[in-house]
Amino acid sequence: MPNSLLIEHNRQQFPKSVVRLAPGIWSAIGFAASNMHLVEGQSSVTIIDTTESTKAAENVQAAFLKRTSKPVGRIIYTHSHRDHISGARVFAPDNDIPIIASATFNSDLVQIDQDAIAPNRALGLRTQAQFGFGLSHEERVSLGCGPGDRPMEGLGAGFLEPTERIVADCEIDLDGVTARLILAPGETADHMLVWLPEQQVLFSGDNWYHAFPNLYAIRGTPYRDFKAWADSLDLMAGIGAEVLAPGHTLPVTGKDRIYEVLTTTRDAILYVMEYTADGMDRGMSMNDIAASITLPDELADKPWLGEYYGKIGWSARAYAAGTLGWYDGNPTQLGTMSDADRATQLATLAGGTAALFKAAQATQDLQWRLELCDHLIALGEPAEGMKAEALVALAETEINATARNTYLWEAKRLRGDGEGKG
Numbered sequence: 001m002p003n004s005l006l007i008e009h010n011r012q013q014f015p016k017s018v019v020r021l022a023p024g025i026w027s028a029i030g031f032a033a034s035n036m037h038l039v040e041g042q043s044s045v046t047i048i049d050t051t052e053s054t055k056a057a058e059n060v061q062a063a064f065l066k067r068t069s070k071p072v073g074r075i076i077y078t079h080s081h082r083d084h085i086s087g088a089r090v091f092a093p094d095n096d097i098p099i100i101a102s103a104t105f106n107s108d109l110v111q112i113d114q115d116a117i118a119p120n121r122a123l124g125l126r127t128q129a130q131f132g133f134g135l136s137h138e139e140r141v142s143l144g145c146g147p148g149d150r151p152m153e154g155l156g157a158g159f160l161e162p163t164e165r166i167v168a169d170c171e172i173d174l175d176g177v178t179a180r181l182i183l184a185p186g187e188t189a190d191h192m193l194v195w196l197p198e199q200q201v202l203f204s205g206d207n208w209y210h211a212f213p214n215l216y217a218i219r220g221t222p223y224r225d226f227k228a229w230a231d232s233l234d235l236m237a238g239i240g241a242e243v244l245a246p247g248h249t250l251p252v253t254g255k256d257r258i259y260e261v262l263t264t265t266r267d268a269i270l271y272v273m274e275y276t277a278d279g280m281d282r283g284m285s286m287n288d289i290a291a292s293i294t295l296p297d298e299l300a301d302k303p304w305l306g307e308y309y310g311k312i313g314w315s316a317r318a319y320a321a322g323t324l325g326w327y328d329g330n331p332t333q334l335g336t337m338s339d340a341d342r343a344t345q346l347a348t349l350a351g352g353t354a355a356l357f358k359a360a361q362a363t364q365d366l367q368w369r370l371e372l373c374d375h376l377i378a379l380g381e382p383a384e385g386m387k388a389e390a391l392v393a394l395a396e397t398e399i400n401a402t403a404r405n406t407y408l409w410e411a412k413r414l415r416g417d418g419e420g421k422g
């Protein structure tokens, strides 16, 4: 059975629905990995974000048409992640309306240069693993940031380039609805908040969602600026919104509640920075920092800081690597020993590869079993099946959806029936 908290998170946060945020303002939840929003103006509507696929965007379009049949006048992208920009063409088939984004908008959807020197294949496979491509619906219970079950047709197919790039905070008219566009780096450097002061609605993009922030995505992401994200959460808390409409998970209502979720998320990021910096200053190893960090009691019990999407230990590693780089100050790490050489030494200590194999079978500690399996595989021993079993067992206890999907995806690959085979 998958982790019950993860199942519950998925059930609570992604019910397929169109939620009314204020008169004429709607959010579509649970149709896709991300949310899409509609702001009704006098004779046209504004679409904020467009999901990851044309099929999901079409489904949302049909649901929105039940609320209003006014034509789409403009699209706003909160940021450049592909799960927010890939359904635009559904709403602008002739590409003849303004598409508004931050001036720093820099989408990896259009940026991947397959001829450039870059680990593009690794990124592709790890992305498949994180989002559980090729897993069954029963296996992929959640994306952490969205429902496990959503349409994949037209994935990444409907992106349209921004036509208006916002260089500084400004006010714009959404056909009779005043909006303030606020540049606020967070999950990406190109985040742009949309604030409707009359309706008191704040669209946060992915700078906030009901899960521990994904300060490091295991598909492989460059350093995300922790301090900038915390500062943006502070700025958002200061706005005093009555409705917070995130890029993923349900909207939050009530000024006090919104202040609480934003400031505690800010504090969680600052805590990871402080704990990690302090550990580094005291000469702790990266493994010990990552293994020992937990949120303090006053933050640990907040449901919206559950590690369904981001993970605290990974964040500590990302902060360390993003500030001082991969070296953790222990000169042992300056030398290099190949996996095969280390495994050979360990097997000798254990009394031979057969003894190492037995130890891997005997231990109840799944992480240790994985590590022993890696040594055996480095020695050319057939431990893939045992590793796959351990990964599946770990997946069932894991609260983090991206870890769960990755464990299950890799188990399939080891058994020779995964998407990323070969």
Ligand SMILES: [Zn+2]
Residues within 6 Å of the ligand: 034, 081, 083, 084, 145, 206, 247, 248
């Ligand atoms: Zn997103």
